[in-house]
Amino acid sequence: MDSDRPWDVIVVGAGPAGSSAARAAALGGARVLLVDRSDFPRYKTCGGGLLGVSRNEVPAEAAHTVQTHIRRAAFTRRRGSGTVVERSEPFLGMTHREPFDAALLAAAVSAGAEFRAGVSVREVLDPGDGTVALRTAGDTLVGRIVVGCDGAGGRIGRHVGVRVREVDLGLEDDVETPPGWDGDPEAVLLDWGEQPGSYAWLFPKGDRLAVGVIARRGAPEETREYLARWKRHLGLVDAPTAHSSGHLTQWREAGSPVVRGRVLVAGDTAGLLEPWTREGISYALRSGRWAGEAAAAASRTGPQALEGYARLVESVLEPEQRGGAALLAVFERWPALIHWIVSHTRWGARFFVRFCAGEASLASIGRRGWVMRVLAVLSR
Incomplete structure (x- = not known):
């Protein structure tokens, strides 16, 4: 066993939801352990767009990772002629997930959380003594409250019983901005695709361009071909690619549980994202903070304090x-x-x-x- 003294809160997964939860719990006075399979910084498939809701949640220590401020959006359908909407003031931020996630993690550690990399949870156990035990490859971690932020399809989500309505496949190439690129550094490009519900994006981030597509899971070849057509349309087929990756996103059924006993879930693990755009960072930051605050309170007063978290998800995020x-x-x-x-x-x-x-x-x-x-x- 890790120690004879249980942690107040254990957070599994150090992405935006997990780091936000760990920071909030630590600021709430809890003794917090944050674990992740990976070390940081690490690459993450994500467009990296930050809505105003997200920027309001970003702690001051991570604000410097917002690299581009967007004033225009160009819309096309099946790569046809485009229409631009704009505003004089920036309405969208852009970030690379490597420095963004690392900065959120650093903010959690600065608040008092302890971080351990290389930890994979294999089983969630209920010892029946007012704690939760997490069996890992090399140890057993014990905490009064566990917050699961281990991603779509994660083990903690399965333990809680998250019910998923839809799963989508996102593909993205992180390409180097070509010399003399004639694109607009303050504009995002969005294309509505041939597959039902699909769309493509180009997000400028200084020396890099995030070029990606997303569509419902089940037609991977069509989705890959959509990305190839999109890159050809943009003239970026020969641009050097720093990363090429895919990622599954999920969104929950209405009323899907977010709490089970002393365990709660947030962010992707809970299926919290916006189904039309598949935007998830704002949901991760908000639900992570709420989960951390509730977990800190529950570690002192008991799991009934987690009910407030479930009510927030139901009243704020579920209508969205x-x-x-x-x-x-x-x-x-x-x-x-x-x-x-x-x-x-x-x-x-x-x-x-x-x-x-x-x-x-x-x-x-x-x-x-x-x-x-x-x-x-x-x-x-």
């Missing part, structure tokens, strides 16, 4: 997910309609910019019954 799922259903059925609304109507363009800036939320859709009914009709 409902709105995103409704938009995705319409987008899968009528992609041209969504493209027209976002890129050719003043309301649609303004809502997209305000959503990215953190000034509008998809919860406004998810909470309006009449809007949801209209979207349901359109998605049939």
Whole structure:
């Protein structure tokens, strides 16, 4: 056993959700252990776009990792002619996940959490003595509360019983910005693809360009070909590629559990992301912080303190997910309609910019019954 004294909180997974949870729990006075299979910094497949909601959650120690500030977005459908929406003030931030995640981890350690790399959890055990035991390859870790942030399909999520509604495959090439590149360093490019619900992106990040696509899991060859077509369209086929990788994302069924006894889950592990754009960093940062705060309280007063975390997910994040799922259903059925609304109507363009800036939320859709009914009709 790791020691005779249990940790107040053990956080499994040191991505944005896990580091946010560990930092919040440590600031709440808990004795915190944060573990991850990998050492940091490490590469992570992710577009790296930071909504205003995300930037508001980033601790001061990590603010320097926001490298690009976006003022324009160009929309195309099947790589056709584009339409640009813009605002004088930046509405979206860009980051590389290696320094971003490492800075969030450093902020957690600075707050008092202990970090251990190379730790893989193999089994979650309930000793029946008011603790949770985690069996690893070389030891058993014991804590009063465990926060699972070990990613989509992670062991902690399976223990809690997370129910997944959809799984998507994202593919991304991290390419070097070619000399003399004539693209706009303050603009993102978004293309709605041929596969239902799919889209592609180009996110500029100084000396690198994130070029990727995402589509529902089940057609990997079509998704790879979409990425190849997108790179050809952008003229980036011959650009040196620093990383080429894939990643599965998942989003939860409504009402899927986030707490089981003394164990709770956050971020990707809980299936918390926005279904239409598959944006997950804002969900990871918020749910991670809430989970850490609840875990610190529960380590002192008992697992009933975790109920507040479940209520926050239900009242704040679930309406956003409902709105995103409704938009995705319409987008899968009528992609041209969504493209027209976002890129050719003043309301649609303004809502997209305000959503990215953190000034509008998809919860406004998810909470309006009449809007949801209209979207349901359109998605049939």
